[in-house]
Amino acid sequence: MNIMKDNALTILNSVFGYDEFRHSQQDIIQQLMQGGDAVVLMPTGGGKSLCYQIPAMLRPGVGIIISPLIALMQDQVSALLQLGVRAAFLNSTLDALTSREIEQQLSRGELDLLYVAPERLMTESFLGLVDRSPLALFAIDEAHCVSQWGHDFRPEYIQLSILHQRYPQVPRIALTATADETTRAEIIQRLGLEQAKMYVSSFDRPNICYRLSQNQGNARDALLRFILNEHEGDAGIVYCLSRNKVEQTAEWLSRKGLAALPYHAGMPARERQHNQHRFLNEDNIIIVATIAFGMGIDKPDVRFVAHLNLPKSIEAYYQETGRAGRDGLPATAWMMYGLQDVIMLKQMMESSDADEKHKRIERHKLDSMLGFSELTSCRRQALLKYFGDHMDEPCGNCDTCLTPVETWDATVVAQKALSCVHRTGQRFGVNYLTDVLLGKDNDRIKNFSHDRLGVYGIGTELNARQWRDIFRQLIARNLLTVDVQGHGGLRLTEQCRAVLRGEQALMLRQELKKEKTKSRTRKQKQGINESNQYLWEALRACRKKLAEQLDVPPFVIFHDATLMEMMERQPQNKEQFARISGVGAHKLDAYADKFLEVIQEHAEKEKRCSSASDTVEETLELFKQGMSINDIAAHRKLKLSTIYTHLSEKIAQGVLSLKEVVDIDEQQIRIIQDEFLNLDEKDAEKLKPVYDALDGMFNYELLRCVRASLESA
Numbered sequence: 001m002n003i004m005k006d007n008a009l010t011i012l013n014s015v016f017g018y019d020e021f022r023h024s025q026q027d028i029i030q031q032l033m034q035g036g037d038a039v040v041l042m043p044t045g046g047g048k049s050l051c052y053q054i055p056a057m058l059r060p061g062v063g064i065i066i067s068p069l070i071a072l073m074q075d076q077v078s079a080l081l082q083l084g085v086r087a088a089f090l091n092s093t094l095d096a097l098t099s100r101e102i103e104q105q106l107s108r109g110e111l112d113l114l115y116v117a118p119e120r121l122m123t124e125s126f127l128g129l130v131d132r133s134p135l136a137l138f139a140i141d142e143a144h145c146v147s148q149w150g151h152d153f154r155p156e157y158i159q160l161s162i163l164h165q166r167y168p169q170v171p172r173i174a175l176t177a178t179a180d181e182t183t184r185a186e187i188i189q190r191l192g193l194e195q196a197k198m199y200v201s202s203f204d205r206p207n208i209c210y211r212l213s214q215n216q217g218n219a220r221d222a223l224l225r226f227i228l229n230e231h232e233g234d235a236g237i238v239y240c241l242s243r244n245k246v247e248q249t250a251e252w253l254s255r256k257g258l259a260a261l262p263y264h265a266g267m268p269a270r271e272r273q274h275n276q277h278r279f280l281n282e283d284n285i286i287i288v289a290t291i292a293f294g295m296g297i298d299k300p301d302v303r304f305v306a307h308l309n310l311p312k313s314i315e316a317y318y319q320e321t322g323r324a325g326r327d328g329l330p331a332t333a334w335m336m337y338g339l340q341d342v343i344m345l346k347q348m349m350e351s352s353d354a355d356e357k358h359k360r361i362e363r364h365k366l367d368s369m370l371g372f373s374e375l376t377s378c379r380r381q382a383l384l385k386y387f388g389d390h391m392d393e394p395c396g397n398c399d400t401c402l403t404p405v406e407t408w409d410a411t412v413v414a415q416k417a418l419s420c421v422h423r424t425g426q427r428f429g430v431n432y433l434t435d436v437l438l439g440k441d442n443d444r445i446k447n448f449s450h451d452r453l454g455v456y457g458i459g460t461e462l463n464a465r466q467w468r469d470i471f472r473q474l475i476a477r478n479l480l481t482v483d484v485q486g487h488g489g490l491r492l493t494e495q496c497r498a499v500l501r502g503e504q505a506l507m508l509r510q511e512l513k514k515e516k517t518k519s520r521t522r523k524q525k526q527g528i529n530e531s532n533q534y535l536w537e538a539l540r541a542c543r544k545k546l547a548e549q550l551d552v553p554p555f556v557i558f559h560d561a562t563l564m565e566m567m568e569r570q571p572q573n574k575e576q577f578a579r580i581s582g583v584g585a586h587k588l589d590a591y592a593d594k595f596l597e598v599i600q601e602h603a604e605k606e607k608r609c610s611s612a613s614d615t616v617e618e619t620l621e622l623f624k625q626g627m628s629i630n631d632i633a634a635h636r637k638l639k640l641s642t643i644y645t646h647l648s649e650k651i652a653q654g655v656l657s658l659k660e661v662v663d664i665d666e667q668q669i670r671i672i673q674d675e676f677l678n679l680d681e682k683d684a685e686k687l688k689p690v691y692d693a694l695d696g697m698f699n700y701e702l703l704r705c706v707r708a709s710l711e712s713a
């Protein structure tokens, strides 16, 4: 037994380059090594694949991995080949000759892992081949595809039950990242896994920061600000509901200087594949997509997922946001939604022609999602609770934890809104209802004689935007619903009676004026500061070059987390390099020299640069001693502008305040700062446009200092 454990750990170290197992990986491996079956529920990024890869390598024979996702199969195999593991895949993308070669490798026992699509596995000829090969195990990936209720149902998966009948001695492992109780039961029953041991990991993805906010007509700008402030140069996915919106958004982001590419089912296949390929193989691509994009994408370093529309269930939200941060490094799930989303989703659901049973499930799912979006408590706690998981304390890494939401007693206001719906006959949309509440003088209201109703003009304490917020929350809380005909008319629901009668108080979110605007300067990435930013970029460039030579995605060479560790530890030789997490024997041989060279070069450059930073320190020292700027310039025989450049550097670092250096009042500061903030992205580094815009009122030295003060904010 212990020998087995040691062996598993040895492989983890020497092949994969990791020190220890995570979650229940070790127990699962042991279960399979002993010939038992396993059902594994683990969130994406939890390290599912190691659970079958290691036993497949340790047990005699080949491990057969059934996966419905062609792209994923290919990525996994190229990653395994990089590690020196004998792996291959068989699917429809291969030509006949290559397929035959792989089948021969299988017959000759030259493979440790073989990935196949389910339809290929089920052919008699392939099963015949499997019959003659020694087998280590079967792994059924994305096992939830067996569920007829799920959104990823694959009929071929039902037939996988024959594996059990045909090869009763071979251990099987079924894995999934998305499964509620019902799906779980279906997996066990349909695949004949009643005897299997069940392993359920927490669904928590602690490195993802969940943030949702309300669209007040500025969603696109807010998205751009979010990307520039927090994720410039990062890979990300932006989800939109329609193809049109996908194209417009991608084009707009591109115009703003970001590398954004569209992806939706209506595009020519070649263009789609090309964009997907770039997303996988380059470091900084933003894919703007409909939900058609994502299945089978296993890119570990996606740093953000943004939604410009509400998904229609929490499962979908969790799955889509789960594509961020698979490498475990910090990532953001950002969403902006509005009244229109809520109305549209309700309409789509009510007018679908699904049977009543299905409709009931869908209605429940949508209501859960709407409830989630309007939460005033910790998002993560609610998310985990939905999946039957539990968390004691608020997480501290979601918007409601970071900026607590205030609530207010909106009972009276809600009563006004609900009465207005009732009095006008339950057939009008939000805009009309708002006009009535505000007592607007328009013909439509007069034609219906609604200006004579008691509710006419009773809502002037709020403005139109605030009324939209109220209506959105009333719909989300199921106090109002949307008509089936699709005109956006609102109707009362059974639940609203208690509020109308005053039996139940209603607490609603106090909406923030705007999504909090942050300073324009880019938030520093975790662990990356000014001095090692260059090393970070150099390591990334080295990885990219290697990836291009080998025609694999960069993360197949090394994950970001591994580069990050290289940057922090700066290994000097191969021995130290081998200790970095993610560096196995094969990768040590293949890449250590290249990366060590980059680290070496960086160290030398640092040495040369430190003399440059000395001169800034000298200026600072004299300034602190009370010497005037003119005197410092004279004393050091340097130009005045050079001294200002030194001091502005210190302002940017927050060492000096703006007012210590320049004589200027608050109002002037604000005028200049506004000009900088209004600059086009491409001019962000320039002073001249601001100088010109202010008619030369302020000199360049002063402008430089004010700009520096923005960076320090």
Ligand SMILES: [Zn+2]
Pocket: 377, 378, 379, 380, 381, 394, 395, 396, 397, 398, 399, 400, 401
């Ligand atoms: Zn939280």
